[in-house]
Amino acid sequence: MIWYHNATVSYEKERILPTGTVELIINLGSPTQVFLDNGIQVNKEFWVCGMHTGSILHQPIAETHMIGVSFKPFGALPFLKVPMSELKNSLVNLELIWGNEPFELKQQLLAQKSVRDHFLTVETFLTAKLSNRQNHFAAIIAWLDLQLSSSREVHLEDLYQKIGYSKRHIIQEFRKFVGLTPKDLKQIYRFNDALKAIDPNQINWTSLALTCDYYDQAHFNNQFKNFSGLTPSEYVQFRNQFLNTPSQGEDVHFVPVS
Numbered sequence: 001m002i003w004y005h006n007a008t009v010s011y012e013k014e015r016i017l018p019t020g021t022v023e024l025i026i027n028l029g030s031p032t033q034v035f036l037d038n039g040i041q042v043n044k045e046f047w048v049c050g051m052h053t054g055s056i057l058h059q060p061i062a063e064t065h066m067i068g069v070s071f072k073p074f075g076a077l078p079f080l081k082v083p084m085s086e087l088k089n090s091l092v093n094l095e096l097i098w099g100n101e102p103f104e105l106k107q108q109l110l111a112q113k114s115v116r117d118h119f120l121t122v123e124t125f126l127t128a129k130l131s132n133r134q135n136h137f138a139a140i141i142a143w144l145d146l147q148l149s150s151s152r153e154v155h156l157e158d159l160y161q162k163i164g165y166s167k168r169h170i171i172q173e174f175r176k177f178v179g180l181t182p183k184d185l186k187q188i189y190r191f192n193d194a195l196k197a198i199d200p201n202q203i204n205w206t207s208l209a210l211t212c213d214y215y216d217q218a219h220f221n222n223q224f225k226n227f228s229g230l231t232p233s234e235y236v237q238f239r240n241q242f243l244n245t246p247s248q249g250e251d252v253h254f255v256p257v258s
Contacts, residue, residue, distance in 0.1 A: 029065030054229065
């Protein structure tokens, strides 16, 4: 999915929670800052955000202007041509992967006057980057991802047996295509189900935990904290405090914190 954002942000910092996607971002406005684990601020023009198992602390600029691409977990490899395991929990400058091409792409985008032309420019660029080399395991990874995302009742060991390769080989290939293990991705999908199920106006955490296939509320709280850096109550509190309409729509992964 290609997306475009050009709007005023009313808060200073936000946590971006795991989305289950790989994000490619071209910043068209003022420099944006990301805070790494060691607290260092990094300014970036264009970057790729690999699969994350924790939140990213981001300081957006008031006038945020950027365009990006959200890839399915296995969808970025044919374009980036680097093992996704190397991008896990990382934000990598695109110039390290594509050389000078991101600079040229950004200049082309800045010259465009309509959002439609922005989209067409990115689409044309990505089409040219797409690898035509076939990998017989790609279809298996896509099928496995579909099973993980479509049913909470699925058991990994059953899926491994249906595929017919050894568990070790499947996990190895999955890490190359996705960046995570199938177990990690399944937990992220469950976490995202929980985010979308939260009703800020009426919350029964125990009921929500069981509905989303957690063992109990304690298990849910622990997993939620691992992925977001916040307790479920803090998540709702921050969104209620900083957002005018904190509905659980497309923006469930963005939590203003200051």
